[in-house]
Amino acid sequence: MTSDSIARIRRFNRAVTTETGALDSSFLGRGRPLGVARVLNAVGHGMTDVAEIRDYLGLDSGLLSRILRSLEGEGLITTAPSADDARRRVATLTEAGAQEYQAYEDLSDAQAQNILNRHPKPQALLAAMDLVASALGRDRIDIRECDPAGEDAIYCFNLYFAELSRRFEEGYDAVKAGPPDADQMRRPKGAFFIAYSDGLPIGCVILKGYGRDWAEIKRLWVADSARGLGLAHRLMAAAEDAALSLGITTLRLDTNHRLPEAIAMYRKTGWYEIPRFNDDPYPDHFFEKKLG
Amino acid sequence: MTSDSIARIRRFNRAVTTETGALDSSFLGRGRPLGVARVLNAVGHGMTDVAEIRDYLGLDSGLLSRILRSLEGEGLITTAPSADDARRRVATLTEAGAQEYQAYEDLSDAQAQNILNRHPKPQALLAAMDLVASALGRDRIDIRECDPAGEDAIYCFNLYFAELSRRFEEGYDAVKAGPPDADQMRRPKGAFFIAYSDGLPIGCVILKGYGRDWAEIKRLWVADSARGLGLAHRLMAAAEDAALSLGITTLRLDTNHRLPEAIAMYRKTGWYEIPRFNDDPYPDHFFEKKLG
DNA sequence: GCAGATATCTGACTTATGTCAGCTATCTTC
């Protein structure tokens, strides 16, 4: 069984490296070496700081310098000293550079679309890819404080609501839970965090504050494909850190018996059950935790 | 939805290329450039013919020549003119080469094992990897005529029986279906085919002959992860070709109503239903097809 | 303002990889 498993993983590696050789070569086909294309891509993704690019792509200082010069020579980027530290340099796309970047994006998109079109069960394929990507990329999952009214936040909330609808016998209607107040999820009252894996949101948590010394944890969500990787713990830790930094000493949350893994996790991490503290129709379990 | 799908595929590509950069570098760490290691690997996998290696790895004739020379210099391989065409050369591993090849294999295995160990749901991860690998590698699925008593054949049969057990209400007992007669699955009576995706068996079919002008199709199996890729058609085509080359003009098969996709496929590809022609307890549908 | 740290750049070098034309030995066909 184990040796069969290893054979399967190795087959996967072969299949994927062969294919992603082709995927990477979508960066080619525009008459530019891979290294140069990768840097252009990094700048296009908003990585302007030279040091940041170097770090992200793992390039030598001298090598990156030459690549930047080459992109400048092509008229695709301009570099200038950073405003707050003249030793540092920042790179920005020129108009031609933005066009070229977009051309690479379009190529990548077309490539991805092609894989989808050729598969009989695209949804199953996507789910499998998500699972694999989360597993392989678990060390690269990062949790960022985000705008609770942003596009990614809405993406997370919709998946969270969909999950609740599946779990609850009676379904779930986001409207009944009351309208959200984004200010309560933003500093100085509260905070909002999204967990990203290579740019895809795969989890979130709200710290909903009222300007008092207690706050609520809401909408703790982890994507199916990322379950079991300890992401819920990390999100909760981020929320608790934020709470402490806002002078909040007590957290509360409500939940439902149809979410037993969550309840088990709360009990294991210092939460204790308390009486109902709101009249929300969905929750039937209420927890509290003292911080600090 | 579509643009979300594309984002997910691209995230997958990023995650996997980053990780498989690490995977490929397991080929490194032994003080040998990737190209050289790949050739050593190809020879270790039984690719002795120089032209075959060149084709498989997509290398330039001159480049491969130099790499072979370098491996010879290290004492890992020997090359000699081919017995039946002295222009061609064949490469073989020396003892030191076999050891070095094994060292690479062990590294790859350890790397794969490591991925498994770190995941909370290894079986789900493997299933997802299989699905992705079959999808990406569908152009590289090849069907080979194999020994029906070999290790891979037994692997396929076990998965086939497991599938039937799941499908049939009353389960499935391979013993009741009668003992296999390997000679009937080998030329000149019959034939046996396995579909391989990067070395992993993902489908099979038996052409079971009796030295007469009709034969039976048995154990047509396609792995879950490879459904929908047209593999059953390709396996059947291989079996039909083999039948024609053996002078067989009529094929028969039996199946069960719990395998509706298979029955639908038979009806669409020239098979017509006939009365029961054996007393096997499991089948309840019987088909025939005229070839040529 | 000075010492030491930091960020980037330049030049000189190496290695890996790929390309191509021409060479030699061998095979196939007539």
Add this chain to the structure above:
DNA sequence: GAAGATAGCTGACATAAGTCAGATATCTGC
């Protein structure tokens, strides 16, 4: 056995990628 095809080898060259030791400008802490 001669003509042309084929397989692999060699030499000459090109490019991509990476390494490393200074050089230069700037920042930070004292």
